[in-house]
Amino acid sequence: MLVLLPPSEGKASSGRGAPLKLESLSLPELTGAREAVLAELVELCAGDEGKAREVLGLSEGLRGEVAKNTELRTAGVRPAGEIYTGVLYDALDLASLDPAAKRRATRSLLVFSGLWGAVRVTDRIPSYRCSMGVRLPALGALGAHWRAPMADAMAEAAGGGLVLDLRSSAYAAAWKPKGETAGRTATVRVLHAPTRKVVSHFNKATKGRIVRSLLSSGAAPKGPAELVEALRDLGYEVEAQAPARSGTAWALDVLVDEIH
Template sequence: MLILLPPSETKRDGGEGAPLDYAALAHPRLNPRRRGVVRRLRALARTPDEMMRRLKLGPKLAGEVDRNRAVTSSPTMAAMDRYTGVLYEALDAPTLDGASRERAGERLRIHSALFGLVGGFDPIPAYRLSHDSRLEGETLRATWAAPVSKELAAQGDQLVLDLRSEGYVGLGPVPPTVRSHFLRVVTTGDDGVQRALNHFNKKGKGELARALVQTEHDLDSVDDLIAWGAVTGFALSLAPDGELLLEV
């Protein structure tokens, strides 16, 4: 199983790893695109006011410009440890035991606006860039959509569980030839109507991702996944349109 996660706006500072090394990142065919986006990001960081406007940063986030300016020289850490926010707090990758972290490294892919797909262990620096950020030149969608989709198509016949937000799906749709399901977190109201959640959907996705890297079972089909959820406390079901629903 491959689990696709969105990134987060917020990231931990620091790290003990050497500066950015493209050769250390998964999906090396994305490296030419990665280098191009990094160059464009650093160029924009030379005009702080313009970067803050384009990245929609308020005065309290002026330090993000410094992060972007130093993105090729700052220390790195594993991607699954770098990101913070609600989803990553629920995933809580730093507290996973050794075997679970190994599975996380194999099973997780995080879709970064700066680096495209990265693996859980991939060493990345702190940065600020979102799926809808505007750099000079082509849009991030034009940069990433086709190459990321091609990488996903090359992952073989394994089941792909897409926990990304719709904005990041747009930066790399899963091809229809891949066995994949987009996950939507829902709740049922007193009126019996199912509704999608916003803030709490991130917590649900993070908890599910943590449980999926903790299990030793090879969940090779959506039926296996739903059956696993029934015994582990995750209410999963398949919608008529093929989306996988997680009810919380």
């Protein structure tokens, strides 16, 4: 099972000690594309701060994020699973998983990123600010920048098993499963059961809890249909829509009574 996650907008501070080593990150096919984004991002943020904030979509109050990006090559690093914070990652709570579940997380979780393309939770990275929706002056839209290199990298990363796609639309732009891979991919919406309305903030928390439940239980669904059964066994109310045609993903709705 491969679980695709969005990053968090807010991030923990960088680590101490040794700086980033791009060549050490997972999915080495992405190294060239990572270097291109990293180089332009550092140069942009080391120049005109106002322009950098405009490009990155940052308010005056977040000017410190621009300064942080200038130090990406020299800042200390820490595991991506510690860098990413926020609602989904708080609910997932990687640090409190038992050893077996942590090993499953290392194998199964892939976090998409505007700067790195995608990383494993054990990949050591500095704190940064660069969403997938950014359009850099030279490289252009990052979603488009990542499509070709991600297509090559994901062919191997997706393997032959289930792909659970929990990314937001901005990050889904970097890679879209096609053909046979799409047929074993499932996306998830979280709906408020009484109203059948999509929840927003609590969507992330529920998705974090779903991933934690799967990792903690040791469930190993081979495909979307088995995923539906596994989630129901774990106590989730799930409605599934199998694809009407080949080459498209399954759509799962997880229903919650309380929005918390």
